[in-house]
Amino acid sequence: MTNARLLFNPHHLDHALAGRRWSVSLEDIETVDTEPRLTGGFLDTLFGGGLRNRLRIDLVDESADLFVVNDLGTAVTVLTDSTDGPAD
Template sequence: MGGRLHLTETRLLFVPNHLDAVTGGKRWETPLAQLRALGRHEPDGGLFSGGLRTRLRIDTDTGTELFVINKLDEVIATLEAAQPA
């Protein structure tokens, strides 16, 4: 998915860019309290799923989501720092 991640004090929100929204990309959000793990998902070759790049993997109480993110290591560090203790 292409778009932007937004971090608030209580939740993480993804808003798809216009192109992805038109082609079926959905808005996604989760409370920070439901984050279970963050990490890197190595390329798997999926041409239309962002699988040519290393993606952000977010595991929550309800499943796993993958996101194409610039500055991946910085984003992971920011998200890890925001997780409740």
């Protein structure tokens, strides 16, 4: 994270599985929250990062992106504080 943007660079395994670089202006972040782990099909759960609770970034254009991060609670707090929006 910079003072203006949030960035994500996939690690080698994510990249091999079609993970992509992602960035957004902090001003375009509507809310930051957690997304519960998936309980659906095995492959969707495994390859969608759904074995763990994930970081959810909702944008002002009404799109949302999910990320698997370590120390999820701290990530939500830091990003919420940085974007001046309350976590739900």
